[in-house]
Amino acid sequence: xxxxxxxxxxxxxxxxxxxxxxxxxxxxxxxxxxxxxxxxxxxxxxxxxxxxxxxxxxxxxxxxxxxxxxxxxxxxxxxxxxxxxxxxxxxxxxxxxxxxxxxxxxxxxxxxxxxxxxxxxxxxxxxxxxxxxxxxxxxxxxxxxxxxxxxxxxxxxxxx
Amino acid sequence: xxxxxxxxxxxxxxxxxxxxxxxxxxxxxxxxxxxxxxxxxxxxxxxxxxxxxxxxxxxxxxxxxxxxxxxxxxxxxxxxxxxxxxxxxxxxxxxxxxxxxxxxxxxxxxxxxxxxxxxxxxxxxxxxxxxxxxxxxxxxxxxxxxxxxxxxxxxxxxxxxxxxxxxxxxxxxxxxxxxxxxxxxxxxxxxxxxxxxxxxxxxxxxxxxxxxxxxxxxxxxxxxxxxxxxxxxxxxxxxxxxxxxxxxxxxxxxxxxxxxxxxxxxxxxxxxxxxxxxxxxxxxxxxxxxxxxxxxxxxxxxxxxxxxxxxxxxxxxxxxxxxxxxxxxxxxxxxxxxxxxxxxxxxxxxxxxxxxxxxxxxxxxxxxxxxxxxxxxxxxxxxxxxxxxxxxxxxxxxxxxxxxxxxxxxxxxxxxxxxxxxxxxxxxxxxxxxxxxxxxxxxxxxxxxxxxxxxxxxxxxxxxxxxxxxxxxxxxxxxxxxxxxxxxxxxxxxxxxxxxxxxxxxxxxxxxxxxxxxxxxxxxxxxxxxxxxxxxxxxxxxxxxxxxxxxxxxxxxxxxxxxxxxxxxxxxxxxxxxxxxxxxxxxxxxxxxxxxxxxxxxxxxxxxxxxxxx
Numbered sequence: 001x002x003x004x005x006x007x008x009x010x011x012x013x014x015x016x017x018x019x020x021x022x023x024x025x026x027x028x029x030x031x032x033x034x035x036x037x038x039x040x041x042x043x044x045x046x047x048x049x050x051x052x053x054x055x056x057x058x059x060x061x062x063x064x065x066x067x068x069x070x071x072x073x074x075x076x077x078x079x080x081x082x083x084x085x086x087x088x089x090x091x092x093x094x095x096x097x098x099x100x101x102x103x104x105x106x107x108x109x110x111x112x113x114x115x116x117x118x119x120x121x122x123x124x125x126x127x128x129x130x131x132x133x134x135x136x137x138x139x140x141x142x143x144x145x146x147x148x149x150x151x152x153x154x155x156x157x158x159x160x
Numbered sequence: 161x162x163x164x165x166x167x168x169x170x171x172x173x174x175x176x177x178x179x180x181x182x183x184x185x186x187x188x189x190x191x192x193x194x195x196x197x198x199x200x201x202x203x204x205x206x207x208x209x210x211x212x213x214x215x216x217x218x219x220x221x222x223x224x225x226x227x228x229x230x231x232x233x234x235x236x237x238x239x240x241x242x243x244x245x246x247x248x249x250x251x252x253x254x255x256x257x258x259x260x261x262x263x264x265x266x267x268x269x270x271x272x273x274x275x276x277x278x279x280x281x282x283x284x285x286x287x288x289x290x291x292x293x294x295x296x297x298x299x300x301x302x303x304x305x306x307x308x309x310x311x312x313x314x315x316x317x318x319x320x321x322x323x324x325x326x327x328x329x330x331x332x333x334x335x336x337x338x339x340x341x342x343x344x345x346x347x348x349x350x351x352x353x354x355x356x357x358x359x360x361x362x363x364x365x366x367x368x369x370x371x372x373x374x375x376x377x378x379x380x381x382x383x384x385x386x387x388x389x390x391x392x393x394x395x396x397x398x399x400x401x402x403x404x405x406x407x408x409x410x411x412x413x414x415x416x417x418x419x420x421x422x423x424x425x426x427x428x429x430x431x432x433x434x435x436x437x438x439x440x441x442x443x444x445x446x447x448x449x450x451x452x453x454x455x456x457x458x459x460x461x462x463x464x465x466x467x468x469x470x471x472x473x474x475x476x477x478x479x480x481x482x483x484x485x486x487x488x489x490x491x492x493x494x495x496x497x498x499x500x501x502x503x504x505x506x507x508x509x510x511x512x513x514x515x516x517x518x519x520x521x522x523x524x525x526x527x528x529x530x531x532x533x534x535x536x537x538x539x540x541x542x543x544x545x546x547x548x549x550x551x552x553x554x555x556x557x558x559x560x561x562x563x564x565x566x567x568x569x570x571x572x573x574x575x576x577x578x579x580x581x582x583x584x585x586x587x588x589x590x591x592x593x594x595x596x597x598x599x600x601x602x603x604x605x606x607x608x609x610x611x612x613x614x615x616x617x618x619x620x621x622x623x624x625x626x627x628x629x630x631x632x633x634x635x636x637x638x639x640x641x642x643x644x645x646x647x648x649x650x651x652x653x654x655x656x657x658x659x660x661x662x663x664x665x666x667x668x669x670x671x672x673x674x675x676x677x678x679x680x681x682x683x684x685x686x687x688x689x690x691x692x693x694x695x696x697x698x699x700x701x702x703x704x705x706x707x708x709x710x711x712x713x714x715x716x717x718x719x720x721x722x723x724x725x726x727x728x729x730x731x732x733x734x735x736x737x738x739x740x741x742x743x744x745x746x747x748x749x750x751x752x753x754x755x756x757x758x759x760x761x762x763x764x765x766x767x768x769x770x771x772x773x774x
Contacts, residue, residue: 083627084626084627086623090583092585092586093583093584093585094583094584094589095581095582095583095584096581096582096583096619097579097580097581098579098580098581098622098623098626098627099578099579100579100626100627101627102575103577103578103579127578127579127601128457128578128601128606129457129578129579129599129600129601129602129605129606129607130578130579130599130606132579155707155738156707
């Protein structure tokens with residue numbers, strides 16, 4: 001368990017996350033929209049605020065879409081062996097989590113509409129206290145991994 | 161109790177009280193509105209609301225019937241929507257008996273039955289007599305009669321052991337309760353009326369009648385009064401909650417009873433205890449006292465009550481005794497890790513981040529820069545945090561010590577830790593430090609204990625620690641004085657022992673706290689070896705120990721240059737096949753191994769041969 005995990009998640013994650021970040025980023029435009037509405041109803045507020053915040057939101061949106069998915073993908077590593085699941089992630093704050101196999105209570109794979117388009121699934125592991133997710137694995141890997149984890153769990157729990 | 165029966169009529173009142181409590185806000189609104197405009201019908205609505213609450217209380221009581229039938233608690237209830245709640249006693253985890261204020265007056269109790277299973281369910285019978293409650297408890301207790309008969313009288317005697325809280329301790333607990341800070345903030349927040357009070361007019365009036373007081377000193381006085389009131393409230397709160405506090409150890413659970421007006425009884429089964437927490441509040445630590453919490457898992461608990469108070473005011477030295485007498489297993493860990501020297505600056509700096517607010521305050525208050533003097537106590541506090549941070553672990557236990565405001569110490573068993581996490585921010589990265597988080601289950605969620613800025617080589621150790629199978633320790637060669645013990649263990653499973661002292665056989669055992677947990681033997685013939693004499697102590701079966709031993713002996717074999725392992729077994733074919741051993745014909749076994757004593761003479765012809773490449 002002392003080795004840092006090495007397996008990467010699927011590269012299609014970048015594309016899928018671009019779409020997710022694009023959609024989430026739309027919330028950024030609430031700020032200029034609010035100021036514009038203010039200006040629309042009460043001209044004395046001035047056009048300056050919407051004029052500044054709109055391009056600002058756009059720039060942030062573009063940065064988020066272009067940089068974050070790639071960085072995030074690049075930082076995600078995991079490993080599954082008979083001892084447990086080891087996950088390493090995080091762009092600024094790097095987190096590494098170890099979940100021992102015999103604490104795992106159940107494993108599911110999940111797939112939303114965006115993941116489905118790229119043939120991706122995520123795996124979520126639950127213990128008595130926590131839930132952990134390995135995002136964006138290709139469907140087959142995810143299924144195999146889920147089966148493997150649940151077999152390992154059964155093996156560890158049943159023994160002798 | 162096989163016939164359906166109703167609760168005591170007093171249940172109507174408690175039911176009514178709870179209906180009123182739930183609808184308090186609309187009722188008050190209608191009452192106030194009604195009082196203000198006499199033309200409208202708000203008063204009428206208020207009265208109708210009150211009346212229907214009464215009717216609901218009575219009808220609810222009338223509809224609520226319960227019985228115990230064939231080991232099942234059956235409850236019918238509901239005024240419009242009828243509900244049937246059936247709980248079989250196998251699923252019942254805990255039966256709590258509480259005496260509320262109303263119940264107390266009439267000598268009644270409230271019974272709560274909690275279960276765990278598919279989902280957690282809770283059934284509440286709000287008022288029955290004590291005798292009925294006792295009968296209910298007896299009927300719903302799981303059948304343990306068979307087990308109890310075989311157990312000795314001794315256990316029966318030692319069953320009832322209890323600790324009480326002396327009234328002197330209760331008094332000091334109330335005196336040093338740290339709650340008042342919290343209550344003070346609530347009081348200040350709720351008294352938004354203060355603004356109205358501090359109008360020019362009022363102030364001038366007060367200054368007139370109280371000569372010698374400036375505007376400023378009045379504000380100070382108000383603050384002092386608020387603090388005093390909240391201190392008083394918190395004092396009374398502690399007295400009410402922990403009067404008559406008693407913890408009792410039963411065979412399988414700890415029973416906690418406390419409370420003056422409302423008596424509460426909480427049951428904590430031993431096997432649900434996840435961690436014990438000792439919290440030394442800043443007012444209590446100097447006197448060597450603290451509060452003991454227990455984290456338990458799995459019940460329908462609200463978030464704020466998921467930690468149960470096991471002892472409200474305990475001397476630190478008595479903690480060990482509490483652990484001993486209440487069967488809370490913990491052994492002081494031997495390896496202790498503290499943050500390195502280079503982390504000290506980070507610890508001192510962290511509380512000082514509060515001072516970043518000073519420029520903001522400066523906008524409203526010209527003397528704000530003086531607040532920078534607070535840096536001295538804040539830094540000292542950071543230094544304390546540094547001094548108290550500590551992570552200690554041994555094969556089976558972990559102790560985490562940290563300071564938020566109060567100093568906390570968490571004690572947990574390894575198999576209760578659900579996950580471990582490390583986190584590194586860029587500043588920590590530069591200093592090669594990382595924070596470590598350990599999560600245990602608590603209530604329906606989890607509680608995480610964190611220690612900041614430890615050496616970054618600690619986490620791999622912690623990861624190793626949590627991932628080891630349930631029983632720790634390592635295989636060690638069996639020494640002369642222990643060989644008889646190993647023989648006895650093997651004898652229990654009818655495994656051959658006559659050739660154990662043969663020089664070809666290397667025998668290993670796994671021991672923990674001087675107790676033999678399991679053993680295994682290896683007979684090496686160059687690149688092949690015979691795996692034999694694998695046994696796990698009967699007390700430890702089903703704990704994953706066999707798995708661990710096989711894993712470790714394979715490692716030992718690999719290190720001594722063995723490529724193929726062979727074994728003979730009569731009973732454990734399926735066990736070994738899970739580890740990749742395949743069944744082979746006996747004739748396929750190499751001659752050298754066939755000539756070993758175990759193969760040729762001691763093992764029955766019916767035993768199956770198995771092989772694994774390692």
